[in-house]
Amino acid sequence: MARKNGKDRGIVEKPAGSGQWWVRLYENGRERWTRCDSKSQASALYHRLKEQVRQGVLLPKPAAVPVVRLKEYVPRYLEQLPLRGVKALTVATYRARITKHLVPAFGGSPLHAITRPAVKEWAAALLQHGLDFNTVKGLALTLSGILTQAVEDQVLSHNPLLRLGTMLKRPSTIADEELPCFTPAEEDVILTAAKAKPGPAYPMILTLFRTGVRIGELLALHREDVNTVSRTLHVRRTWSKWRLSTPKSGKSRKVDLSPHLLDVLRAWMDVSQLDAAMGEHPCPPMLFPGGLGGTRQAPFYYSENAFRSTIWFPVLEQAQVSRLPVHAARHTYASRLLAAGVPIKYVQAQLGHASITVTVDTYGHWLPATGSHRPVDVLDREEMAAATGSKTGSDRRENV
Incomplete structure (x- = not known):
């Protein structure tokens, strides 16, 4: 150990002349003091501790952390x-x-x-x-x-x-405005073009615009997921990359169906049931069965690529609107609800976001403007109403 003024720094009389002796050691950059009854006891303890330090017993060196790339x-x-x-x-x-x-x-x-x-x-x-x-x-x-x-x-x-x-x-x-989204007018012409296309184009695209489901959730829907009594759609699975899985949040959810969408889905299921009966084969469990990888007797789920190439993009081209991805229908659904003043908590539940923070961060800029009257204006209106009220009311305000 180092020495200072000819005295061992590890053995200290503190306070000087008090007869109280201390042993001082450094441990991980901090001082550790031990009180002794005499100088000889402090000296013996100090030398014993120094030997333990040298042997690595008192202050063992930290184990080397393996280098992992x-x-x-x-x-x-x-x-x-x-x-x-x-x-x-x-x-x-x-x-x-x-x-x-x-x-x-x-x-x-x-x-x-x-x-x-x-x-x-x-x-x-x-x-x-x-x-x-x-x-x-x-x-x-x-x-x-x-x-x-x-x-x-x-x-x-x-x-x-x-x-x-x-x-x-x-x-x-x-910019926030770059989030792909269709205007109400564009949505109308898309639905009109989809209605003119035979097959499941109209019910599938209408479901996207009226429920905000993701493309994989749409393709994984079963007939039993449509509840005509409660007017809800049970979203409990997704179909992507040739596998069935749970929705993105890992939880199922129930989405409200508009009256028109419910009528369209009910009519589509009736047609599918009739088609299966005429073909003398079981009606498939999928709400929108696809032909790729299956037959009329053993239908399969629609693939995402097949939906895009045979339904989505051809309909957009016929409607002469921007070639936006399928997910733009989900953004359109959320934006229209929020612009109409629907509570954002409801929108979160419909979209299946795990947290309302996700909904606010993604769609908060679509919350409706309040025009010339802002929510804070109500405070002035209440104050003005109170000022024109009775004196008793004024007295109550002063006492609050």
């Missing part, structure tokens, strides 16, 4: 996802993101060497190369999930990518 940890991460209840389709999405973007960028880096500034610079480069902001954010969230799991597996001390919202900001060049 991202590409080495990824298989372990992916194997644990199904055990945590992550759906197979979501695992496939994560695997694609990791293979295409994360491994080329950070695969050779040790997990502890992946820093917040490095990820921020990488994300900025992806945005500059034209990648969509939501795609980049999804990639960063996937990387953050990997690091969080690594912390739980004790191969990483902390996750530097927590609170991504403070690190990734949506570019100001992306």
Whole structure:
């Protein structure tokens, strides 16, 4: 140990001349004091503690953390996802993101060497190369999930990518109005064009515009999901990439049906039942059975690509409107409800969002304007009404 003024710094009389002796050691950068009855006792204790320090008994050196690279940890991460209840389709999405973007960028880096500034610079480069902001954010969230799991597996001390919202900001060049959405007039001409097309085009497209269901949820609907008594649609499964799964939120939901949509769906089911009876084959359980991969006797679910290529885009072309994705019907549904003053909590329940925050963040700019009268104006109106009221009312206000 070092000495100061010719005296051992580890044995101290404190206060000076008091006869009280202390042993002082440094432990993990902090001082640790032990009181002794005499100087000889302090000296013996000090030398014993110094020997324990040298042997690594008193202050053992921290165990070396193994260096684990991202590409080495990824298989372990992916194997644990199904055990945590992550759906197979979501695992496939994560695997694609990791293979295409994360491994080329950070695969050779040790997990502890992946820093917040490095990820921020990488994300900025992806945005500059034209990648969509939501795609980049999804990639960063996937990387953050990997690091969080690594912390739980004790191969990483902390996750530097927590609170991504403070690190990734949506570019100001992306306006809210760019969210794909049809105007009411465009929706009318689309439905008119769909009605002129034979087959399930009109009931399928009307269901999209009147319920806001996702494309996979539409294709996975069964006849039994339509409740004509309660006027609801039970959304409890989705069909995507040739598999049935639960909806995106992992929970089923019941969506209200408008009277016109209910009439259209009831008529469609009657036609399907009659067609099956005439063909002498069982009526399929699917509300909108597709021919791809099946026959009239053994129908199959519609594929997303078949719906887009044979129904959606041909109808849009006939209606002479913008070639927007199918999901634009969901945005249109939400925007029209909110513009009509429907409570946002109701819209959240209809859309199946896990949190109302998602609904507000996505569709909040569509909340209706209040014109010249704003909600706060009611306070002045109440004050003016009170001022013209009785004196007793004024007295009550002063006492409140």
